[in-house]
Amino acid sequence: xxxxxxxxxxxxxxxxxxxxxxxxxxxxxxxxxxxxxxxxxxxxxxxxxxxxxxxxxxxxxxxxxxxxxxxxxxxxxxxxxxxxxxxxxxxxxxxxxxxxxxxxxxxxxxxxxxxxxxxxxxxxxxxxxxxxxxxxxxxxxxxxxxxxxxxxxxxxxxxxxxxxxxxxxxxxxxxxxxxxxxxxxxxxxxxxxxxxxxxxxxxxxxxxxxxxxxxxxxxxxxxxxxxxxxxxxxxxxxxxxxxxxxxxxxxxxxxxxxxxxxxxxxxxxxxxxxxxxxxxxxxxxxxxxxxxxxxxxxxxx
Amino acid sequence: xxxxxxxxxxxxxxxxxxxxxxxxxxxxxxxxxxxxxxxxxxxxxxxxxxxxxxxxxxxxxxxxxxxxxxxxxxxxxxxxxxxxxxxxxxxxxxxxxxxxxxxxxxxxxxxxxxxxxxxxxxxxxxxxxxxxxxxxxxxxxxxxxxxxxxxxxxxxxxxxxxxxxxxxxxxxxxxxxxxxxxxxxxxxxxxxxxxxxxxxxxxxxxxxxxxxxxxxxxxxxxxxxxx
Numbered sequence: 001x002x003x004x005x006x007x008x009x010x011x012x013x014x015x016x017x018x019x020x021x022x023x024x025x026x027x028x029x030x031x032x033x034x035x036x037x038x039x040x041x042x043x044x045x046x047x048x049x050x051x052x053x054x055x056x057x058x059x060x061x062x063x064x065x066x067x068x069x070x071x072x073x074x075x076x077x078x079x080x081x082x083x084x085x086x087x088x089x090x091x092x093x094x095x096x097x098x099x100x101x102x103x104x105x106x107x108x109x110x111x112x113x114x115x116x117x118x119x120x121x122x123x124x125x126x127x128x129x130x131x132x133x134x135x136x137x138x139x140x141x142x143x144x145x146x147x148x149x150x151x152x153x154x155x156x157x158x159x160x161x162x163x164x165x166x167x168x169x170x171x172x173x174x175x176x177x178x179x180x181x182x183x184x185x186x187x188x189x190x191x192x193x194x195x196x197x198x199x200x201x202x203x204x205x206x207x208x209x210x211x212x213x214x215x216x217x218x219x220x221x222x223x224x225x226x227x228x229x230x231x232x233x234x235x236x237x238x239x240x241x242x243x244x245x246x247x248x249x250x251x252x253x254x255x256x257x258x259x260x261x262x263x264x265x266x267x268x269x270x271x272x273x274x275x276x277x278x279x280x281x282x283x284x285x286x287x288x289x290x291x292x293x294x295x296x297x298x299x300x301x
Numbered sequence: 302x303x304x305x306x307x308x309x310x311x312x313x314x315x316x317x318x319x320x321x322x323x324x325x326x327x328x329x330x331x332x333x334x335x336x337x338x339x340x341x342x343x344x345x346x347x348x349x350x351x352x353x354x355x356x357x358x359x360x361x362x363x364x365x366x367x368x369x370x371x372x373x374x375x376x377x378x379x380x381x382x383x384x385x386x387x388x389x390x391x392x393x394x395x396x397x398x399x400x401x402x403x404x405x406x407x408x409x410x411x412x413x414x415x416x417x418x419x420x421x422x423x424x425x426x427x428x429x430x431x432x433x434x435x436x437x438x439x440x441x442x443x444x445x446x447x448x449x450x451x452x453x454x455x456x457x458x459x460x461x462x463x464x465x466x467x468x469x470x471x472x473x474x475x476x477x478x479x480x481x482x483x484x485x486x487x488x489x490x491x492x493x494x495x496x497x498x499x500x501x502x503x504x505x506x507x508x509x510x511x512x513x514x515x516x517x518x519x520x521x522x523x524x525x526x527x528x
Contacts, residue, residue: 005409207390210350211451212380213407215373 013224190290230283383452442473
């Protein structure tokens, strides 16, 4: 029984969609456009987050401890550092490790390091990675507090990090503003498309009202029309975005600047699920809101 | 049963369409509603259908005061009445059968019930053979009979007809009126707003006459010659 009604709604919805081919394709194009632009910013945003994560895990803060601090105290500092929130991992680099790293670095000039085994001048250090780069300066202050005057030096790549954070936040804001704007345009255009169908069928609607149809019964076929347009636009956009993304991301990765930085971009497959969900929600949402707006006037009989 | 108690209707434009209307149409009754164009006749019909709200007074339909009925309950009120209009209001891209079945879809009837009920009302209005035809292939009288079948298909307790014969020639008009009379004899309340003087005179039913928004006469008999 219920199935019969749902079937009726869908049949009517499809009929509406096919009847106004011109306005349906107009709204399809506008919605695709919205979704494509959104998709571009969405994927740039996702990639920036991804790059930030790569940098976050790679770039740490290095905390050098004064050489006159005893080994026990150095261990205690390690324990204290673990208490600071916002720290992801802590790696201990002992004096010997530091010396070995140097030896590794100056393989060809071992003569420079002779005699240092007995009198190791390299300080022990902790390499700290962060959970969130935005917290970098806060964490650095805390580390200075904890280590106090036993701190020899603290190094971090603050400028790179804060530049990245600025870019990432900027892109997020721009994406948000453009998306809001595009969604409003899409809603207006879709509601106009459906208004045409509603207008063409106002006689039918008024008959339905006199026979005792509830508003929701009248509204459903039009909402389904909006949803159909939304889903078609969503599927088309996913295909277009997938093709464009694969072409562009290959070019970017192949470019000398990016490849020298050793940064990998997300593959489309990694974002596919998220994009499908976002696109379908966007399509269905715009469809429902657009058709609801266009129906309001005609239901007052 | 339809009852008007001190009903006034003034439109936003200032037109006083109905002034202090009081009447009661009993269950199973047949009543004509007559009056010149602009007399307030159509407003009375709209008030019954709750297409318009009364400015004051109350309207009781089937024992329920509809004055404070919530907007989302109006569809259920309308299911208790079948409506017929002067211009038939059929869906041109649907067959006779589909036009009638449409009214049952709307009230979410089961397919089984639809398959049984639609042929029954079509035979009642004498259109069994034309169920597969489209409205534009039918005469005016036949189209009005389809509209009547659609009004009847959900077994409403009353039929409200607004100038049902206005677009029909006299012979066809009589066919429709006789059909309405048959429906009334089966126990359905029938209210007919009309201009057709000769029909009202001959049928000898209750006549409610409205003039300039006032109900000036309400008795059994013919069309008042003063109007």
